[in-house]
Amino acid sequence: MTEPKFVYVTYIATTPEKLWQALTEGAFTRQYWFGQTIESDWTLGSRVVFRSGSDVHDYGEVLACEPYTRLSYSWRVEFHELFRHEKPSRVTFELEAMGAEVKLTVTHDEFEPGSKVHAAVSNGWPLVLASLKSLLETGRGSTLTTPDKLCGAKERAIALAEDAA
């Protein structure tokens, strides 16, 4: 049996430097990631925190950081008890410059067997990454990923995880 794994590829009209900034700086993530800011000093082993307001939703640890090329962190989903007991999964962003565009490959893996997090993320990533692409190309993230949509996104993630159970 193959390990559960989520892979998504998108092409963005931007530079690897701008895309890197959008992935690693809270001032950018909050514009395309349901208002959440990402916080880390991006050195190996450092903590990565997803925060909205004073709430910490998820956190992890930096596993790889090669600026403009490759970023990887572990990820523990904290916002609901359904996910909280699972061991952290791993997300990896690979950036590849192709002419005037960047190919971005997002791989989310190392889920535990029967992971509910896996069931939940397959829905969320296409939306977050579509919004990231819109932000970099048009200056505006998707209206589907504004801070007021965070609750709905969490509810969908929980519903998907419960369906998969």
Next chain:
Amino acid sequence: MTESKFVPKTIYVTYIAATPERVWAALTGAEFTKQYFFGRDIEIEPKVGGSFAMRMPDGRFDIKGRVIEWDPPRRLAVTWGVAFEEFRALPESLVTYEIEPMGGSVKLTMTEAHQWDVPDAILAGGRQGWPLILSSLKSLLETGKPIVVGVKVGPPKEMLEAVKDAVAKKPWRAAVTQ
């Protein structure tokens, strides 16, 4: 032919800041497809059972099929036969686009389904192509400019070998009756 024989193998979802009508027009209009679908013009008869083809910039057709579902601006399904070289001998796949309005945007889901147990090496072609095609469609509708990748992207080498191998062995004979 019954559609129920087709099993989804590749699904790609994206969200586009556009109306369902604009997305439908982009999927079915040659003035759009030539900009985001590797330069190809779509030729499609707007009815179930109508013909469907994609014409390359050199005038030859490399994709041919039939319209299975025509429900503007919600669902479009076409059979998808690759019309060059060894690929011609492969069974057709089924490509379905689903357009869902969502808070002023659109969720676009592309599903590529097959009627035989296609090896991953052959699926790799679509898995490489669809993200680029649909990323480009999104850019075109949101910014007016498609994605034009400066690096030439051809079919994966393993894919061509897997197609040759499949055509020689025809593993679909048990599953496909046409």
